[in-house]
Amino acid sequence: MSLPRPVQVSLTQSGLFESGAFSASPTPGNRTDELFTFDNTRTGIDRTASKTYYYWNGAWRRLGAGTADVGADVVFAPAVTAIIRKNVASTTPLWVNTPTY
Numbered sequence: 001m002s003l004p005r006p007v008q009v010s011l012t013q014s015g016l017f018e019s020g021a022f023s024a025s026p027t028p029g030n031r032t033d034e035l036f037t038f039d040n041t042r043t044g045i046d047r048t049a050s051k052t053y054y055y056w057n058g059a060w061r062r063l064g065a066g067t068a069d070v071g072a073d074v075v076f077a078p079a080v081t082a083i084i085r086k087n088v089a090s091t092t093p094l095w096v097n098t099p100t101y
Contacts, residue, residue, distance in 0.1 A: 005076070011035075011053060011060040012071035016084075023087060025056045028067075038081040049083075051075075 016022040016035070025031040036049035051073075052063040059069035075082055 008074040009076040010072050010074050014076060017055045017060075022055055022084065025054050028054070028056055028061065031056075032087045034085045035075065036083045036085065037075050038083075040081055 017024065022035070023032040025033070031054040033054065035053040037051045037053070038047060039050045042050075053070065053073070053075065054061055054063075057067075060071040060073070061067065062070045062073065
């Protein structure tokens with residue numbers, strides 16, 4: 001997934017959770033949906049995600065960042081790829097993000 005825009009968009013600005021396209025997790029260890037970001041300046045096949053995000057307890061969290069609210073993290077930017085791993089029991093909602101410019 002991507003946002004074809006000339007501006008950077010943070011997790012909070014993306015509206016992923018508010019739109020219903022992303023589900024909240026019951027606990028940090030039992031994540032429902034995950035958002036993987038990849039640094040496209042790195043080369044190779046089958047690269048691992050550079051960051052993993054999830055939504056828990058009313059805020060965006062990042063693996064390795066404890067319980068810090070990372071909603072201000074810019075995840076949609078040039079040279080960044082993102083993939084959502086949906087929970088097996090999830091439906092496939094439509095995500096619409098209106099440009100902010």
